[in-house]
Amino acid sequence: MAKVEDTQRSALERENPDDLRHYYYQMLLLRRFEERTSEMYVKAKIGGYCHLNLGEEATIVGLMAALTPDDYIFTNYREHGYIIARGVPPGPVMAELFGKETGVSGGRGGSMHLFDAKTHFMGGYAIVGGQVPLAVGAAYALKYQGKPGVVVAQMGDGTTNIGAFYESLNLAKLWNLPVLFFIVNNGYGMGTSVEMGSSEPDLWKKGASFRIHGERIDGTDVLAVRDACRRLRARAEQEGEPAILDVVSFRFRGHSVIDADRYRDPEFVRSGREKHDPVRNFAALLHDHDIVDDDWLKAMTDRVEKEVQEAIDFANASPDPRFEDMYVNMYATPVPNIPGPEDAIREVKINRGEL
Amino acid sequence: MAKVEDTQRSALERENPDDLRHYYYQMLLLRRFEERTSEMYVKAKIGGYCHLNLGEEATIVGLMAALTPDDYIFTNYREHGYIIARGVPPGPVMAELFGKETGVSGGRGGSMHLFDAKTHFMGGYAIVGGQVPLAVGAAYALKYQGKPGVVVAQMGDGTTNIGAFYESLNLAKLWNLPVLFFIVNNGYGMGTSVEMGSSEPDLWKKGASFRIHGERIDGTDVLAVRDACRRLRARAEQEGEPAILDVVSFRFRGHSVIDADRYRDPEFVRSGREKHDPVRNFAALLHDHDIVDDDWLKAMTDRVEKEVQEAIDFANASPDPRFEDMYVNMYATPVPNIPGPEDAIREVKINRGEL
Amino acid sequence: MPVITYRQALNDTLGEELARDPNVLLMGEEIGVFQGSYRITEGLLQEFGPKRVVDTPIAEEGFVGLAVGAAMLGLRPVVEIMTINFILVAIDQVVNHASKIHYMFGGQVRVPLVIRTPSGGTGQLAATHSQSFENWFAYCPGLKVVAPSTPYDAKGLLRAAIRDDDPVMFIESLALYDTKGEVPEDDDYTVPIGVAEVKRQGTDVTVVSYSRMTAVAMQVAQRLEGEGISVEVVDLRSLRPLDRPTIIASVKKTNRAVVIAEDWYSYGVTAEIAATIQDEAFDYLDAPVRRVAGLEVPLPYAKELSAASKPSANSLIYAIRKVLEGKKK
Amino acid sequence: MPVITYRQALNDTLGEELARDPNVLLMGEEIGVFQGSYRITEGLLQEFGPKRVVDTPIAEEGFVGLAVGAAMLGLRPVVEIMTINFILVAIDQVVNHASKIHYMFGGQVRVPLVIRTPSGGTGQLAATHSQSFENWFAYCPGLKVVAPSTPYDAKGLLRAAIRDDDPVMFIESLALYDTKGEVPEDDDYTVPIGVAEVKRQGTDVTVVSYSRMTAVAMQVAQRLEGEGISVEVVDLRSLRPLDRPTIIASVKKTNRAVVIAEDWYSYGVTAEIAATIQDEAFDYLDAPVRRVAGLEVPLPYAKELSAASKPSANSLIYAIRKVLEGKKK
Ligand SMILES: Cc1ncc(C[n+]2csc(CCOP(=O)(O)OP(=O)(O)O)c2C)c(N)n1
């Protein structure tokens, strides 16, 4: 991996400074959102499994900077940052983590299952690899309907060992579908290193059996990620050429909020967070080039702090889903002999000892 | 594909003529066995699905010539030839196709599920790709127990598009297992050509995403198949290096006995059978080199005719499985509350209107 | 009314729906060039071209998942799984994905997907090609599961399934493909999902069945009529939602019930029906509900064993006589 | 007798069996370096090394199939599937392969394989991480399916499963891992597969349950004792083979039954048990068998909805009161 500074120094000249500042703002927002999410989990405001994007901010913001509104995104369960960077306000996202009716999935999905139809954020999925064929299918629909856009199939490094991934590669290339296989290579699937999981640890080469082009990119460099995504996105859209992007980043914490991360050497983790912090490095870069100054950085920190706090306040103030809505959205097309609100109420009452 | 004659001419000098004659005998036996099997199917002696090895005789005999008694073989449902070439007499094989108690699987398996523990023929399987992880597991056991030998995972070209195949490649290479992925590339999975199914139609390259070596070989050339298998087998056994062998042959008939093969151009099929007949070509080769003469060839034809007829006679004369044995081999370790012979008899009587 | 086969009814409906809605497309192994392993899609590639009739590689998990994703963007894929046995490699996409997406994401997206597949098996198809798994799908909230027994229902339910915005498992039967029945022409009828039908009125005993076993039940009912036994046949048609009221109403009338299905006995479809009847019609039952189903073995290949392990008309008659024992004429 | 957790019982047993038989090996995701997602395999990699405790890639179909193949050659793999939800991607290897191989090949080869996996889910694990699929496996001839409810049974059944020559699905429960119970030391006991146990004697009503719901049933029984209601608890322990005689004997004594399971109601485990009881104890039943199970939704994440969709002690009490209605004291 090239140093962030090296690859970016020359490129910075050609950039719109507002864009750069916006990227920083987004990355900082994700950073702070996840830190506070972790706190909220410890406070039991959030339940279930909860996976954070800490360390992957540049990967996410770089990707989103390359996409157009026509594009669709399917991700795994580690997706808080993606939906926010795609443009969904932090409030409804936090509300979803809190399981509230105002959450992006009505409180029914939780941390692993965020969704936003308006921005084409097509969901977080929690069966490893499950989202990949879905994304290929969305690309299939775009092509079928002659619509512009591409589809991003986001996944982790560990996901590249499961059958669904390979079947998807074959279908995508066979049928020339506009899909980008976006591998967030944070080096681990839970406690399993890439080398323990994959006979080919250079994940960008995993398209070789399918005639699919692949590239590795530094996932802590927001501009490098953006540029690679733009390039491969254009090829996918214009030529129907799917591609693999192996985006290397550093997982700051354990696999999920409750993972104590005992299998990684603490010194490795400490130095990794030191060296590969995309947010701090980008701040330093912008500062060095006089694109931002201390005041601006401070103001951003305050702004983000406030926005995340407002998201938490919004989530806290939001109502829980109602028991009578237990069966709502069970089916899109109603048919006879399905349970309704009265059933829900009766069943819940029995369950709670109120009948 | 090089012509059979070209590759074999020089090699023939170094061969033991008895071996060559034996290969011919084996190929002819498979040919005749399958032709008669087809007849028996039409006569309703055989039921279910039935897939023939016609055109694949050199592929099978070449493979078996390279294996040792230590080795294990897992195949798909198109496996009559494999079990015979491995050394199981045609009688119990035909009896299995007839569903008789004397069949290699006691009449319980049928055409798609032949098995012979003694010769390490570990079964024909009928879920596409299902046998591949099993074979990798057998290789795992060999390595675990420090035993000699390799495992052959036989499959068809169409099978290389299913997830289980790719997961197997990864595990085999990751753990350095002595397994040979033996792809019988007859150009079609039912009516789907290799090009319609695989974005990488050069199937030997499908190990590229896994750092697995692959080769393509002419599957109508028994010696070429044998030599490649020997070489890759030795590497697998000695170095724990799995390999892919893409063995190209020509499917003489439809996918199964009942497939009218309407999707292939009759002229293509006719000329394919003409050009790529491994049995006839090998006979010509041996004859040209004075390794066999007309009398010997005639004698072989008679011998094989007789052996296959005897197999049919054996199958015909064999008893059907008994109804009371319906639940035999349900479990290897008996436990309470499972049905026994009395249950079987009662249930069958009810079913047949005798109670 | 014209009399056509079950196969023809399916083939016609697929063609009509392809013609009606450009977002409908067919997808599956061997449905195009090969014309369908069981000829259900015969001629459709020729008529509608490769954009609408899509031959897939052998990659069920991949293309079922692809169909789910495509449905999320507004296509209406009708996927053929060659036989239900092969759906096991794709079941994660059906159960962990298709069935959950609408609910789990708060209703923001729909999955108008149909998966057609034949279940069961009469020939000597052996252990891995003769299974019934519709009970597994019927178990899963978020799916709809239908299983027509006649050409008329096949057409009406397939139309309903294709036009429905939820994932529908459409269960067929190899042994029904060549059976015939009346199907109206020029009538855009649908058969409602979630509604059973009393296929034959009777007073002595209710037989509850679906798919091929309904055909068996109808034959048996006819045969027993000669003996003065009046059999009512309730054809479930849908396994999910399950039309409990229709079943219960029938049993309250006849006071006796036999449930028949081709699947394995324990934990099969008949268990749910019998459990439902004893719960909701307890005071009306004059005899225990009897269940008729397949023997619990991996289906053996040998001809006679194979035949004996699937329920027959005889098995049903035996059960009917048992529940009628002691009934005064 | 020492009191240990269910987790400890499993961990001890795995260690003891590894020590006893060199052909036993553990395989699964995160069982070694990570020490087990739920710490069932904690310390075993350190003790037995990477040959015996094998961390796998995320490739369930591949490594389950690999384990089946290895078992065919004489190894005795004990595979951990992190939760039962993930077995859907590997189910073809379990159902179309492991369960058939011994029978289909005429008994020539054995598959001594154990698959351990927790089912159900109490937290807010949402739709794809809270399911129960043991009914699916219990449906399949050729498999054995066990689901212990106590540390004692966990140990005894795991031992039996590992020493059994057939594929055994060993169903655990996240919510039971921290529960405690007596387990004898230095006693190489096994709990027989296929045999239920009356965990508590009672006279008014039989509750049939397994795994975590047995723990719930035991609490409820205790609680209702104070009200003068005597509950008999039949713990199935094995779902396949199913010990029908023990269930029926109990119901013939109490004349009333409630069946509880954590899975979805329709087509779930409770259906088979209720159907069995009405069939075999019809004349003994004073009320319909009632079934208590999960609500039929893809489990919603929101805390209260999530909790309300799984059966509770209250649900069981309600059902018991219902079946006791009209019973004279
Ligand atoms: C089919 C399946 N198997 C196992 C799991 C459990 N699991 C959840 S996340 C995970 C690791 C995934 O690693 P990776 O793809 O690298 O993504 P990351 O968490 O690093 O973002 C595992 C094994 C699962 N959810 N689905």
Ligand SMILES: Cc1ncc(C[n+]2csc(CCOP(=O)(O)OP(=O)(O)O)c2C)c(N)n1
């Ligand atoms: C999972 C699965 N999907 C589909 C089928 C139906 N099927 C049986 S054989 C076959 C074609 C396989 O082709 P190939 O691997 O090339 O082997 P060949 O028959 O040519 O020897 C198909 C699709 C199956 N048995 N299993």
Ligand SMILES: [Mg+2]
């Ligand atoms: Mg990772």
Ligand SMILES: [Mg+2]
């Ligand atoms: Mg082929």
